[in-house]
Structures are given as structure tokens and as C-alpha cells.
Amino acid sequence: MSFITAQRIHNGQKWLPEGTTIEVADNGTILAIHDTPTNDTITYEGILTPGVVNAHCHLELSHMKGVVPEHTGLIPFLKTIPRHRNDFTDEQKKAARHNAYNELLQNGVVAVGDIANTTDTLDIRALGKLNFYTFVESIGFTEANAQKAFGFAISTYETFAAQQGANLKQAIIPHAPYSVSSPLFRLIDAHARDVVISIHNQESEEENKFYNKKEGGVRDLLQTLGVDDSFFTPTGRSSLQSYLQWLSPTHPFIFVHNTYTRRQDVQFAHSRLKDVYWCLCPNANLYIENTLPDIDMFISENANICIGTDSLASNHQLSVLSELQTIKDRYPALTWETLLTWGTRNGALALQMQDIGIIEVGKRPGILQIIDIDGFSPGLIRVV
Numbered sequence: 001m002s003f004i005t006a007q008r009i010h011n012g013q014k015w016l017p018e019g020t021t022i023e024v025a026d027n028g029t030i031l032a033i034h035d036t037p038t039n040d041t042i043t044y045e046g047i048l049t050p051g052v053v054n055a056h057c058h059l060e061l062s063h064m065k066g067v068v069p070e071h072t073g074l075i076p077f078l079k080t081i082p083r084h085r086n087d088f089t090d091e092q093k094k095a096a097r098h099n100a101y102n103e104l105l106q107n108g109v110v111a112v113g114d115i116a117n118t119t120d121t122l123d124i125r126a127l128g129k130l131n132f133y134t135f136v137e138s139i140g141f142t143e144a145n146a147q148k149a150f151g152f153a154i155s156t157y158e159t160f161a162a163q164q165g166a167n168l169k170q171a172i173i174p175h176a177p178y179s180v181s182s183p184l185f186r187l188i189d190a191h192a193r194d195v196v197i198s199i200h201n202q203e204s205e206e207e208n209k210f211y212n213k214k215e216g217g218v219r220d221l222l223q224t225l226g227v228d229d230s231f232f233t234p235t236g237r238s239s240l241q242s243y244l245q246w247l248s249p250t251h252p253f254i255f256v257h258n259t260y261t262r263r264q265d266v267q268f269a270h271s272r273l274k275d276v277y278w279c280l281c282p283n284a285n286l287y288i289e290n291t292l293p294d295i296d297m298f299i300s301e302n303a304n305i306c307i308g309t310d311s312l313a314s315n316h317q318l319s320v321l322s323e324l325q326t327i328k329d330r331y332p333a334l335t336w337e338t339l340l341t342w343g344t345r346n347g348a349l350a351l352q353m354q355d356i357g358i359i360e361v362g363k364r365p366g367i368l369q370i371i372d373i374d375g376f377s378p379g380l381i382r383v384v
């Protein structure tokens with residue numbers, strides 16, 4: 001057991017009063033929170049926060065780092081990934097995946113919402129150091145093949161579900177509005193109506209154009225992938241306002257990216273759903289589309305915001321703190337108190353992990369020291 005304090009402590013929701021001292025067990029459980037330091041309290045330079053949560057990652061794509069050039073836009077990006085995803089040996093994929101896992105740990109991540117198309121990440125889940133919510137992605141825009149596409153996701157899901165581990169969760173989720181047909185949305189929805197639905201949402205304006213008027217780059221993408229979209233009828237609405245009709249409001253939702261999400265979409269989701277998180281992946285947005293979501297709009301709608309890195313195919317690193325730094329650079333009025341909440345407690349709640357993301361008695365959040373909040377990279381240390 002030890003007693004620790006720092007110049008400032010963020011508990012996952014707010015700054016705690018100066019002098020607050022955390023009593024923490026050797027296994028990381030918070031035993032007590034004291035108003036003043038004891039004689040044997042260790043004082044850390046900088047700040048202490050709960051371990052950070054990466055709510056959207058693709059560890060299985062780690063070998064794709066640097067393969068796709070920056071600023072191509074989403075449609076060319078999506079055309080490139082399947083072309084090159086298997087240009088690597090299993091050993092290369094494994095080495096890249098394990099390096100990425102170590103990078104997450106070094107960067108203070110304690111939990112990850114990890115997208116999976118394969119069972120490649122079983123080995124990393126088995127290491128037991130990270131809390132995993134593995135989102136098994138189902139993809140298939142051809143209506144007639146919905147059952148077959150879903151069957152593939154089921155077999156992947158069942159392999160993950162058979163893996164033992166207290167910190168392991170999994171669910172089947174839709175990849176994106178432009179890659180999942182309405183019958184497939186319904187199959188995913190019905191599989192388990194209380195699991196988290198995480199979906200790539202409005203990452204490109206092309207997605208809205210497709211749903212609205214059946215125009216634009218998504219049609220090119222589907223053509224490239226050999227998908228006949230003749231059955232698809234445009235809805236005259238944005239993608240989000242269209243596909244939510246096929247998903248039950250009983251699910252907690254994580255909408256990922258939201259680069260082209262408008263106020264009406266946020267209001268639509270908030271009016272229909274009970275548990276909504278908007279996951280921002282700013283470095284990936286800058287990498288692919290070279291733009292960011294309208295963060296002020298989300299804040300003015302009282303949106304719950306959490307943070308993801310996306311994969312190393314569209315990012316230079318896997319660091320939640322680097323994502324927060326990118327937001328801070330462009331939105332300097334946002335306080336670290338708010339940003340750190342997005343990176344810790346909000347991510348934990350988005351992944352339905354109540355015991356992390358907060359420094360509170362009985363929780364086991366992992367505690368990080370950040371020596372230089374505005375410089376970050378040096379001095380990030382896992383204390384507990």
C-alpha cells in the first residue's frame with residue numbers, strides 16, 4: 001500500500017483540492033482518499049490522472065502503419081486498405097500488433113475499444129494487462145448476402161467469447177453506414193440488444209451524400225468492391241438519421257469520428273437513444289480527411305465525448321494524450337479539466353467499464369503521472 005499525491009490530481013471528472021492524497025493498494029485498488037498528505041506520502045511532479053481509455057482502435061491493422069499516404073480522403077483510403085492488408089506475413093503482423101500493444105501500455109492506456117475483423121488479437125487479449133471491449137465488425141452491403149456476412153461475424157465473435165478473462169468483453173457491430181445493408185443492421189441489432197454498438201459514423205461527407213441522394217464517392221467505392229447498389233433507395237436524410245431506424249435504442253452507442261456530423265444529427269441521436277458517446281479521433285481525421293469535427297457544436301449540445309486513436313494505418317502513434325493535445329491546439333479555450341475527462345472517465349463509461357477512468361474508493365483505474373501537460377511526451381509514467 002502507498003500514499004501518493006501531486007501538484008494537481010484529476011480524478012477523471014475534475015481537479016481535486018490541493019493536498020488530496022490517494023491511498024492505493026499494491027494491486028492498484030484505491031483504498032481511501034485523504035484531504036491532506038500523511039508523513040509517508042510520495043509527492044509526484046506534475047499531475048496524476050486515472051489511466052486513459054482508447055475507445056476506438058484497430059490493433060489488428062498495426063502492420064499498416066505508413067502504408068496509406070496522408071490527406072487522400074476517406075474513399076481512396078478505404079480502397080487502399082483491403083488492397084494491402086494482406087501484403088504482410090503472419091510474423092510481421094504479429095510483431096506490429098505486439099509493438100502497438102506495448103505502445104498503448106507505455107502511453108498510459110488501461111482499456112481499449114478494439115475493432116476486429118479477424119481473431120488476430122486473441123493473443124494480445126490473453127496477456128491480461130488491458131481491459132478489452134472487442135468490437136467484431138460485420139460488413140456487407142449486398143442485401144442478399146446479409147445472412148452470410150453475419151454468419152462470418154458470428155464465428156469470429158464466438159471465438160472471442162470463448163476466451164476466458166475478467167477484463168474481456170465482445171460484441172458484433174456494424175462497420176459503417178455505407179458498408180452494411182439494412183437487413184444486416186437488423187441481424188446485428190437482434191444478436192444482443194444490450195451490447196455497445198460502436199460504428200464509424202459520418203467520417204466523410206460522401207456518406208451523407210449517398211444516403212441523402214445516392215450520389216458521390218460511396219458509389220465509386222461500392223463499384224470498386226463489386227457491390228451492386230441498385231437495391232438502395234436514398235432516404236433524403238443524413239446517414240445517421242437513416243440507419244438508426246434499424247437499431248434498437250436499448251443499445252449504448254459509440255459514434256466514431258463524426259467529422260461531418262451536424263447539430264440536427266446530434267439532436268436526433270440524443271432524442272432517440274439513452275446512452276450516447278461521440279468518439280473523436282482527431283489525429284486520424286487530420287491524417288485521412290485533413291479536417292476535424294465541429295467540437296464546439298458537440299459541446300453546445302451537451303454531448304458525451306470520448307477519445308480514440310483509430311489504427312496505425314491512419315495515425316502516427318496510439319496515444320490518447322496526443323489526441324487531446326491536437327484538440328487543445330485547435331480549441332485552446334477547452335480546459336485540461338474537460339479534456340482529461342474525455343480521455344479517462346468518458347471513455348470508460350462509453351465502454352461500460354465502471355471500475356476504471358476514475359480515482360474513487362474501490363475502483364482500480366491505474367494512475368498516471370503526466371509531468372508536463374502541455375508538452376506530454378516526456379515523463380508519462382504508469383505509477384500504479
Ligand SMILES: [Zn+2]
Pocket residue numbers: 056057058115200310311
Ligand atoms: Zn476505425
